[in-house]
Amino acid sequence: MSDRPAHTAPVLHVVDDALTIGGCRVDTLVSMVGGTPFYAYDREVIAQQVRRLREALPESVSLHYAIKANPMPAVVEHIASLVDGLDIASIGEMQLALDSGTPSAAISFAGPGKRDIELEGAIASGVTVNLESVNELDRALHIADRIGVAPHLAIRVNPDFELKRAGMAMGGGPKPFGIDAEIVPDVIKRIIEADAVFRGLQIYSGSQNLNADLLIEAQRATFALADRLATAASVELPTLNIGGGFGIPYFPGERLLDLEPIADALAALLKQRPASLHGSEVILELGRFLIGESGAYVCRVIDRKVSRGRLFIITDGGMHQHLAASGNLGQLIRKNYPVVNATQVAGGKRESATVVGPLCTPLDVLADQIDIGELQVGDLVAVLQSGAYGLSASPLRFLGHPPPKEILV
């Protein structure tokens, strides 16, 4: 399974060479949603991914979904029914999480710059606030005092290590995220002295990693750091959120993450856990890994032209609706997402084409000189691996096109 090349074999089903999502052919989906462009997510592929994880991971590990990867309400509700909790980063995501029926005790709220209204909402709801600064602790305690509710507080730790070669490093060195590990023991003591409910630590060190060895190294460092901090504060941790960082393959040459060695290493860590972590619920929080492969962005060919020898396929979808595929969401070097002719995925006549969107900017490229099934005006193009950080991470209002539809099938 780990040999599956991202560009030739989508996780989504292909029937008679047509992309099929939730059992529906892509052209039928166009009729169902009422036109292009749209995002479609496959319910069963999401469920399979969660099953695959659960089967690999030690049973006692809890699985949380980070809503920011895909906040479509139907998706959140579906995933909420499959996992043990939700991670949120705004009051809007808090509403989604609570609406999904997830108990507030299984929701945690991270993110720098939480406004008073967000802290108040979380404390009143019994949602765990992952503190990102000492000042935020002071504000949370003040608000809790005013509304007469004991706050559930955890600490997001800015570790003294970094998840190497992560798509986006989120810890280590000076960071706006989390409280520096050096002062965490004192902050734990303050939380306990204030009679707040101390929920534990969150140590999130990065995202989009496909290297099992590096993830294992980060997990070991996370357990060691958590033990050091808890022991220095003389507490046992009720929860230890070890982050995630599990990546999915997007680009040519990338391979599926090998779960087995990660699961084995995690099982060993749990077996040898020190006293400070004996009773801890260990939580893995994932976004992209749970939802990323289940979705496609589908658009229609509006024009086909050759400019000085290069074939351009111009579609009604583009960077305004899928910033990540255009390479403008934190990629250092632009690489092609897997982009296919949605009704001629692998077969038929092939050609080299540059697939672009309708925006008047050279940034609006969905695929640069890829090998793709021949496309005529009216045909459908699909960007695969688009379930995470797609629609909600895109500058929708740029150039004023109407927003795309979304469907979970």
Ligand SMILES: *Cc1c(COP(=O)(O)O)cnc(C)c1O
């Ligand atoms: C974004 C984020 C996640 C999810 O990251 P993925 O790479 O999508 O798995 C998890 N935890 C925190 C704190 C985050 O900010």
